[in-house]
Amino acid sequence: MKVLGIDPGLRNMGWGVIEVDGPRLRHIANGTIHSDGGHDLGARLSALFRGLCAVISAHAPDEAAVEQTFVNKDATGTLKLGQARGVALLAPAEAGIAVGEYAPNAVKKTVVGVGHAGKEQVQHMVRVQLPGVRFESPDAADALAIAICHARHLQGRTLRVARSA
Numbered sequence: 494m495k496v497l498g499i500d501p502g503l504r505n506m507g508w509g510v511i512e513v514d515g516p517r518l519r520h521i522a523n524g525t526i527h528s529d530g531g532h533d534l535g536a537r538l539s540a541l542f543r544g545l546c547a548v549i550s551a552h553a554p555d556e557a558a559v560e561q562t563f564v565n566k567d568a569t570g571t572l573k574l575g576q577a578r579g580v581a582l583l584a585p586a587e588a589g590i591a592v593g594e595y596a597p598n599a600v601k602k603t604v605v606g607v608g609h610a611g612k613e614q615v616q617h618m619v620r621v622q623l624p625g626v627r628f629e630s631p632d633a634a635d636a637l638a639i640a641i642c643h644a645r646h647l648q649g650r651t652l653r654v655a656r657s658a
Contacts, residue, residue: 495521496647497554497585498640499545500632501562501578504530506541507632510552511623513644520623522552523633534573538580545584557585558593558643560600560635593643600635603642 494514500507509523526544528537559581562574585592598608605618616634620626622641628634 494556494647495552495554496640496644497549497552497557497590498636498638498643499557499559499581499585500635500639501559501574501581502632503537503541503573503577504528505630505632506545506577506581507630507634507636508545508548509633509637509640510548510554511637511640511644513647516648518622518641518644520626520637523626523629523637524548525630525632534576538576541577541580542584545580546588549584549588549590554585554590556593556643556647557590558595558639560639561594561596563597593646595639595642595646600638600642603645604638 494512496511496513498509498511504527506526507523508526510521512519512521526541526548528540559578562571562578582592601610601615602608604622605614612631615638616628619634619637619641623637626637628637
């Protein structure tokens with residue numbers, strides 16, 4: 494099964510695709526979709542949507558996961574991030590792909606073991622779980638962490654179902 498992780502952002506939207514085979518994870522690809530800050534919001538969201546649709550078309554994920562938005566001090570920035578997050582939810586949904594959502598602390602706790610881990614710790618543990626991976630950007634590294642989080646939650650559900658059968 495392939496899992497697409499998406500780290501939503503209006504300027505840089507990170508993405509990462511992993512393959513899940515039982516307990517094993519394998520890196521497939523990662524990258525960043527950029528939108529031009531000089532364009533209006535609609536054009537920027539459209540560029541993100543088209544870029545994410547191209548990733549979905551190229552890698553054919555079975556599942557997707559998106560990081561939940563946290564509220565920051567700037568209400569306008571939070572609203573724009575929310576709109577980019579809407580694109581991150583819409584693109585896989587339009588392709589018929591189930592989308593999971595995870596809080597940043599849940600991603601960190603799943604990948605590192607601590608809910609308030611720093612970016613460096615998260616990146617280190619992504620490298621441990623996906624040997625040989627090279628991140629295109631910090632946003633792509635975050636997206637891979639989100640994909641790992643979703644994969645681990647899917648594995649946990651499968652185990653619980655198997656035990657109850």
